[in-house]
Amino acid sequence: MSHTKIKHSALRRLTLVTAATATALLVTAGPASAHVEVESDKAQALAENVEISFEAESESDTAGITKLRVVLPEGIAPADVTYGEGPKGWKFTSADDGYTIEGPAVKKGVNAEYSIVVKQLPDAKELPFKTLQTYEDGRIDRWIELDENSDNPAPFLKLKAAAPGAKPISPSPSRTETAPSPAPTPEAAESPASSSARAEKKDDDSGLSAGAWAGIALAVVVVAGGAVYLVRRRAAASE
Template sequence: MNVSRLAVAGGIALSSVALLSGTAFAHVSVQPQGEAAKGGYATVNVKVPNERDNASTVKVEINFPTDHPLASVMPQPVPGWKAEVTKAKLAKPLELHGKKINEAVSKVTWTADGSKIGPGQFQQFPLSLGQLPETTDRLVLKAIQTYDNNEVVRWIEEPKEGAAEPQNPAPVLKLSAASDDHHGGAATGDKAEEQTGEKAGDEAEGGSAGHGDKAGATGHTETASAGSSDNVARVLGVVGILIGIAGVAFGVLAGRRRSA
């Protein structure tokens, strides 16, 4: 009897832990694709899981900080979803590539347009961000998630370092140290690709020339061999004819001698 009670209690405890763990980790998050360096550009995925068993997510809103504004935020098209970018005027203009920017993106909203995030599913919404600020180590992107039963979940609580995770934490994009190439090494990659292409072209051209020369040399060799074979055949043919004539003459002379 005691064993049964212990087993039931253990099962309830494990179920509670699993349930609480799932709730803690099943929140909206932002994950960079590669590196998100200060002062550079980055592509990130906004990951939105569905936490409800009886409702589907039909709207997602990501709000960008006003203390570290971003001049450029571009959403990648997601099938079944409509994206809308909202901008706001800045109290202090930004300078980007020698130009002053008077407004920045304040939020991006995705609305279901033929698709939903069903129970037990998640959806990723890619964004291109830039230019990332150089004076902070992270960007807090507050999110609002709306379900088709009109329930709204606000992921807006800013996580504090050293403190327990809040119930509805806001997505946080951590920024790495600034790099020399703010474009993520794209120029280096293009240069390497160009050099590789040139090398491949040179090798292909050189290889073709080499094969052509070799083929030409082989052709000349085969032609010379064929000519030599024809000459030999002609000489042997003439010799054979002469031997045949000599044999006939010898036979005629031998016949005359016998008759005599």
């Protein structure tokens, strides 16, 4: 092989190595892939009755996923979210700021897939669904960063612009607790007879009863009358 051919071969190998290295650097420098994926066929602002699907990728070879805790984005109320489908035996529970689905661990290395239905999507360009992913051994993966280039990015659902004429619908009424009726007081629960008896007892406790005062008044009248009679009799006898 001539010196010229050897030189060209070496240059070719160097070019291939350089290109491969540059490609590896570009891949490494790119944004971290979200480990909870989210998608919807109706990903459009102000769309109604939208089914949203999630896939939480398994990051463990030794334990299965048992729970997913999701914080809803601004503009979606927990009352406007219903459960669609999910792993067998998993239950859906609403929270003040989102929801939780949990149940028996899925198989090791298997992704957890589920769906929800939202009454109406807000008028926004993208929606982050912060997610805490728990495994049966207690490990928790926190996909909560709002920076998509971070190591633990939250899954984002990109939305198309709202359709012409689309408007926000009335929000679902929030659940209100009905205050229990106050328990009746002992006085209110008494019968009229017992109430009267209690009033008389109160009179006895505080002083003489009305009947006693009437008797005293009669005695005073009788005594006064007798005194007047005696005075008149003595006056007549002295005349």
